[in-house]
Amino acid sequence: MELERRTFLKMTAATAVGFAWPAIAAEMEKRNDMPYRVLGKTGEKVSLLCLGGYHVGSGALTDDEAVRIIRTAIDEGVNFLDNAWQYNGGRSEERVGLALKDGYREKVFLMTKHKGRDRQTAQQHLETSLRRFQVDCIDLWQFHEVVHAGEPERIYTQGAIEFALEAKTQGKIRYIGFTGHAVPELLNEMIDRGFNWDTVQMPLNCFDPHYTSFEKGVMPKALEKKIGVIAMKTLGGTPGQIPGTKIASIPECLHYAMNLPVSTVCSGIDSMDKLRENLAAAKSFKPLTAEKVAELLERTRTAALEGRYEPYKSSWHRA
16 A cells, blocks of 8 residues: 555656646746736736635625725735626626726736627627726636537637627737636637637646546646636635645645646635735745645545535536
8 A cells, every 4th residue: 555655646746747847937026925927828927816706796795895805915916807797797897897996907917707609799798897897908808617518619600709809909808718617628629629719717726636637638738729727716616615625725725726837826705814815825835846746636536536526517527
């Protein structure tokens, strides 16, 4: 048994050295102690921590509380803001719009996502997002939740991509990406169909390599194409499924994702305490040793094998 354990650690350590370290070396600078990395082929410098958009629209927060969280994050060095057209019925985008007043728009790289699979829907969603944010341009606009068979074909053939390119020409968006959290094969199909995507957002955490893995199944292709990788579900969804097991702590989960060749790590934050915890993790991050990565993956392997703690994956595969 001990020989098997040593063999597993050596194999996993070798993978960690060969795969994760190039992106760590690519960190360009720090701002207010926040590490910044380059977002794929775009050349944009983005904070290692991205403020998740869903949680800032929580009904448990007032507008003022949400704005305080968003602006504090920006003041502390976070420049990448996540969001989506459907989050909290639009309240998430509206609150970010409030926070971006008074000069804060110029300090951030603003991203949102949409569910347009055809030209008309995509146009409606973009116009709505621009109005809620109260801005003329969104930095990154992503096709959201590519989780059903046939969706890549619809996106490619029903005018949605053509509209996105027109919106880019008109200065309404700057970059174009896509997301998915259930079926790695669909994300690969989005890439393989040939559009020159700027970004992809996918689940990446210390349980992912053991079950329906995006780290193994999608990230190598994305990196080969110089597509900026945005990590999400780093705690296993909401609430934090993985830290809830006591197998890995919140800082360990965040540091595992930050150690991957990603541009930024999106984290949902709905309180100042959680913001402080996430900021501390990002600002204290140092590249993990191969042995630490191997030990963490061995520790999480048994619990992760059936996808119980990544329900956004397992629920689709049981359907």
